[in-house]
Amino acid sequence: MQRQELYIVLISELAHFVLEGNPRKMVISLHQEADGIHIAIMDDRPRTDKEMEEIEHRLHMQQRPELAAYYGTMMGHDLLGSARLEMIGWQVKGVKVERIPDGGVMINLWMGSEGFNPREFSLSS
């Protein structure tokens, strides 16, 4: 998959997830470097502790190349059922899920090549 195509389907699946919650606002940010990216998505929908826990759990799947290369190809394409964050979780190198002052959630994702270290690369830095 071409890199740009991967970003499109990743953003599509993330947006699918956030829009399922019917928020009033949604903001998506993409920061691109030579060997990696940082995507952040924010909404204004308040979520319970259980919901936050579930988002974390689904995104914190370990890297699963056998699932990502096969079933992961459905990511961002099929919008009929509910969004599947685990398909994103298999492919990313770093995840941070946090509440934001507006009451919504901010999901940070880092993706990159083998040598990419998400700790050295974030929106704030």
Place this chain on the structure above:
Amino acid sequence: MQSGKTLRVFIGVVIMGLALAGAFEGKPDSAFKGFLQLQIMPARLITDFTMVMGVGATLMNVAAVGALGLLFLRLTGLYPTGASTAALFTMMGFAFFGKTVLNCLPFMVGVALSALLVGKKPRDYALIAMFGTAMGPLVSFLAFELGVPAAWALPGSILIGVVIGVIMPPIAIEMLRLHQGYCLYNTGLSVGFIGLFTASISHAAGANMSPLLAWRTEPAPLMYAIVPAIALIALGCIVLETRGGSYSLQKLYRDYRSMLRLNGRLPSDFCDLVSVPAALLNAALLSMMYVVIMLLIGAPFNGPVLGGLFTIIGFSFFGKHARNVLAILAGIFLAILVFGKSLQAPGVILAILFSTALAPLAGEFGPVVGIVAGFLHLVMVERTGGWHGGLDLYNNGFAGGLTATLIISILDWYRSNRKLQ
């Protein structure tokens, strides 16, 4: 005990148990000779290996195919998870009636080569390679059914198997988009699609593609004991998991209940999404539920029926549970009643077992869609076997994939076009 280790213990004990049961069912040397004979036999649908070569030889074949799958996982650097457990049990299940070590290998090699061809690692397509062994009968058909001299037929069939393995990943990936993950046996649809072409070419070349039917009805006590024994092993593994106190029975109950709320759409790895003990409990309960159904309808516990039950055990880790299979089952029985089908017919018995591939439709869209899916599946599956000449062992996956595609197309169109909400 660590959950990954528990799964390895479960699979290891099952494979070892099957090998020992196979060896000591009769005389070990005759079982081994039978196992070797199975490698060079026609294997198209429906060839019940327990009928043609006996229970002992078949169980050895099942254990050998399971060991091959496990070795493949190890060589590709993967470990047993929910998805790979589904693939392993599917491989073993179909080794009761079609898969052999010899006819699985070319496809696994071909899929691994396909990964290398596009700059990926073989592990990336490991699941396609393992599920893709459904095409095994093609190798056996070309090598041992056509009557071509062995010096040409065997290398030729292996080469063709490798080539088909190479083209399998793009087809399997594309087929996923058709039903959007609502048919659990996606490779069945993919292999059925390839089978249409291979059967047509074979037919055009003058090959006899008439269906085979070897279906054992003579009871074999050992065959009745296998699935309950696996259910007991699964429960034993749960006990191991809870022994240290880190995993309680209350948590098991909570996990199992939360699993029942999942729709099961591909890829729902219950070991990741819930927990390994809950998936083991699901495997024990669901497989025993289907054992009871088979006993109630008076089905013979032969190779294909055991194959269906093994596939249910495998997919209890990867999409199926007692809640999402019920509506599909109701749809199948409704079609049996409406069309006056016999509950003893091989096609009907296999449809009852394998229609569970459509469980995610009921899980996501509710019982009405599930009943419609089960109903359509039964009428489809009786036709599709002839289309590929029995070369696709996952004929129910092929029919299920077509059924899911039809239903998803309509639901997707309705959802996309109705007034905005």
